[in-house]
Amino acid sequence: MPYEERETNVGAKMNGWWKSSVSRRLLLSVGALAGGAQAARLLAPAAHAQAARNRSAPSRSPHDQHDGMITPGAVNYARNGFDPHDILTDWDVGKVSKLPDGRTLREYEITAEDKEIEIAPGLMFPAWTYNGRVPGPTLRATEGDRLRIRFQNFGSHPHSIHFHGIHSARMDGVPGAGNVLPGGEFVYEFDALPFGCHLYHCHSVPLKRHIHKGLYGAFIIDPDPARRAEEQAAARSRVLGSPENAQWQEFVMVMNAFDTNFDEENEVYAVNSIAHAYTKRPIVIARDRPVRLYLINVTEFDPINSLHLHANFFDYYDHGTTLTPTLRTVDTVMQCQGQRGILEFSFKDHEPGLYMFHAHQSEFAELGWMSVFEVRA
Amino acid sequence: MNSLSRPILWALLPLILIVAVATAFLASDPLGPFRGSAPPVEELMIERTTLDEHGIGVRVRAGGSEPMKIVQVQVDGAYWTFSQDPGGALDRMSTAWLHIPYPWVSGEAHHLTLITSTGTLFEHSIDVAVATPGMTTERLTFYALIGLFVGVVPIALGMMFYPALRAGGPAVFEFALALTIGLLAFLLVDTLAEGLEFAGEAAAQFHGPALVWLPAALTFAVLMAIGRRKGEPLSGVALATSIALGIGLHNLGEGLAIGAAFATGAAALGSFLVIGFTLHNITEGIGIAAPMLAERPRFKTFVALVALAGLPAVLGIWIGSFAFSAHWAALALGIGAGAILQVIVEVGAYLARKSREQGRSWASVTILAGVTLGIVVMYATAFLVQV
Numbered sequence: 001m002p003y004e005e006r007e008t009n010v011g012a013k014m015n016g017w018w019k020s021s022v023s024r025r026l027l028l029s030v031g032a033l034a035g036g037a038q039a040a041r042l043l044a045p046a047a048h049a050q051a052a053r054n055r056s057a058p059s060r061s062p063h064d065q066h067d068g069m070i071t072p073g074a075v076n077y078a079r080n081g082f083d084p085h086d087i088l089t090d091w092d093v094g095k096v097s098k099l100p101d102g103r104t105l106r107e108y109e110i111t112a113e114d115k116e117i118e119i120a121p122g123l124m125f126p127a128w129t130y131n132g133r134v135p136g137p138t139l140r141a142t143e144g145d146r147l148r149i150r151f152q153n154f155g156s157h158p159h160s161i162h163f164h165g166i167h168s169a170r171m172d173g174v175p176g177a178g179n180v181l182p183g184g185e186f187v188y189e190f191d192a193l194p195f196g197c198h199l200y201h202c203h204s205v206p207l208k209r210h211i212h213k214g215l216y217g218a219f220i221i222d223p224d225p226a227r228r229a230e231e232q233a234a235a236r237s238r239v240l241g242s243p244e245n246a247q248w249q250e251f252v253m254v255m256n257a258f259d260t261n262f263d264e265e266n267e268v269y270a271v272n273s274i275a276h277a278y279t280k281r282p283i284v285i286a287r288d289r290p291v292r293l294y295l296i297n298v299t300e301f302d303p304i305n306s307l308h309l310h311a312n313f314f315d316y317y318d319h320g321t322t323l324t325p326t327l328r329t330v331d332t333v334m335q336c337q338g339q340r341g342i343l344e345f346s347f348k349d350h351e352p353g354l355y356m357f358h359a360h361q362s363e364f365a366e367l368g369w370m371s372v373f374e375v376r377a
Numbered sequence: 378m379n380s381l382s383r384p385i386l387w388a389l390l391p392l393i394l395i396v397a398v399a400t401a402f403l404a405s406d407p408l409g410p411f412r413g414s415a416p417p418v419e420e421l422m423i424e425r426t427t428l429d430e431h432g433i434g435v436r437v438r439a440g441g442s443e444p445m446k447i448v449q450v451q452v453d454g455a456y457w458t459f460s461q462d463p464g465g466a467l468d469r470m471s472t473a474w475l476h477i478p479y480p481w482v483s484g485e486a487h488h489l490t491l492i493t494s495t496g497t498l499f500e501h502s503i504d505v506a507v508a509t510p511g512m513t514t515e516r517l518t519f520y521a522l523i524g525l526f527v528g529v530v531p532i533a534l535g536m537m538f539y540p541a542l543r544a545g546g547p548a549v550f551e552f553a554l555a556l557t558i559g560l561l562a563f564l565l566v567d568t569l570a571e572g573l574e575f576a577g578e579a580a581a582q583f584h585g586p587a588l589v590w591l592p593a594a595l596t597f598a599v600l601m602a603i604g605r606r607k608g609e610p611l612s613g614v615a616l617a618t619s620i621a622l623g624i625g626l627h628n629l630g631e632g633l634a635i636g637a638a639f640a641t642g643a644a645a646l647g648s649f650l651v652i653g654f655t656l657h658n659i660t661e662g663i664g665i666a667a668p669m670l671a672e673r674p675r676f677k678t679f680v681a682l683v684a685l686a687g688l689p690a691v692l693g694i695w696i697g698s699f700a701f702s703a704h705w706a707a708l709a710l711g712i713g714a715g716a717i718l719q720v721i722v723e724v725g726a727y728l729a730r731k732s733r734e735q736g737r738s739w740a741s742v743t744i745l746a747g748v749t750l751g752i753v754v755m756y757a758t759a760f761l762v763q764v
Contacts, residue, residue, distance in 0.1 A: 068478050071449050072458040122448025122494050260496025366455030
């Protein structure tokens, strides 16, 4: 639906505000100058006219949720080459084969390339990307799988992939170990351990620049139920493709931000890069099925980021490395840079409708990190 | 070939060459390799803001090396919906209005950030949010009233010292003229400073300071030439008229500043400020009256001089509070500075001539005391009127 249509009601909604903005202070300051009576006559008609209008009852269509606080316009996802709604559920399980010892081998292809992306309507950012998108592909594997990631650097600067996981020093993806010059290539190989919600990012220097330009992505390792005898059900529900997992609605959300003028302060905050993407088009969830979020914070320059869910509470598994919650029944969770975790919640007893979620740093929320779930019966 | 066509032909040659060089330069683009992948230079000037029941209005003037696009707007660190009129990319030097339906808070500060497609930020602060007055007859009358108190009333009051000065004899006459020089010296500095301040707010392409200094120099030269077209230095009513004109132009600038302060809420305009201006400007009336002490001008002349010196304040407040751009204000103040310099020179020359006729040095105690007092009074009363 064309976004511009949603803006028509903005002026009307401001009536109630204006009534109170003709303050006593203004009347006094002007009154002192003009002998009071004349100034009061000048301002009073406007105040009365405004007061006479009624504030309309608030409605709850998606269009009204922002009440003017929005990045107006639409981002061209086709030109960007990725859609934030697709990124939510776009798992890259790699090319799967069996090793002689019976283990699963997953092979991934990742390239680094320079690419200008539109992060808010009309606002272009000279990004460095993995596979042409920010965040990069969401790699998903199962605990104990052998992973082989072939990384080619088509960018203009040296890059690497540093995985948050268990691996040898040679596979760490840092200067001196898997740092790839432009035009070069490297194969990272290790076992998928430990299970949980992880991330990968470029670890070339300067670090801040390489990360905030867009070189990061989600790295999810599902638990192996065979190794989790006492928590079978919980483990199975996390394994992508299992019948228990099928009833879950899983989304990956990478909290990120962009410093468009390179002054080490972010101008745009978002989940999965595009400001207000999930406000303008809410994420639809079925009321009767549980929700699992893989939440990762890669925001640079600000020490922490957070997620606050409206009208509901969730269980939180820090780093996703446990099958019992590390925080129970909370509605806000904060993560420092590089921290991540899994959120589980359900709307099954709620009435259908629009439920916001956003950073509870209002500053971030007002600069783009504002989103909405549309719960449907 | 006659004697006229020859110089014309010689003048044409360099002109044709200039066009040829420019064309060749643009066609071959020798700077291309130096540009590389550097993004275009972007400049944006916020020339005017309005606050009303529809929110915030901003008039911007672009100064990019290429057309630039304002793609997002933040108010107080929040992205906000907005519309642009006319829409689209802004060419170099073109202007547009942005309308932001933001619920601003009266009496508080707001900060705007305009973001272009390249991610460049342009910031602007509204120091004290006050509703921008609409253009109504009542409002115009109200401003005229302030203008009269700031411009006309003090000058008329100052001129009422005329009989007293006249009764005082030659020494008082001399002292009054010296006082005039002092006050004009203050006004010259004040006018230039204010002009340069506006120049700083103007878009860079206008070369703000040149808009002040060059018109000042030109105005000075033209007014000197006009004043002395009969070959004689100014005196009497003619000199008083010149002074009134210079002061009038200064008061126009003062009016612009007051009007702009009113419109943007930058100043807490109150009775105290208006009375301050009245006191500050009384000296101007004395200055205009001083050169006429040797004559006996008609009442009509006094009225005309008061109008010439004082009414521009009304005009200035009107323009300043409703619509003006910084570069026009800088230009007006530059012209004013030139006019003031001219009268300083004329009054000085007049005093020097009088001293010479009486066989004295111009540097008498009376004159030095007058000049000093003029500057001190203006400086002291200026404390009352910081807009």
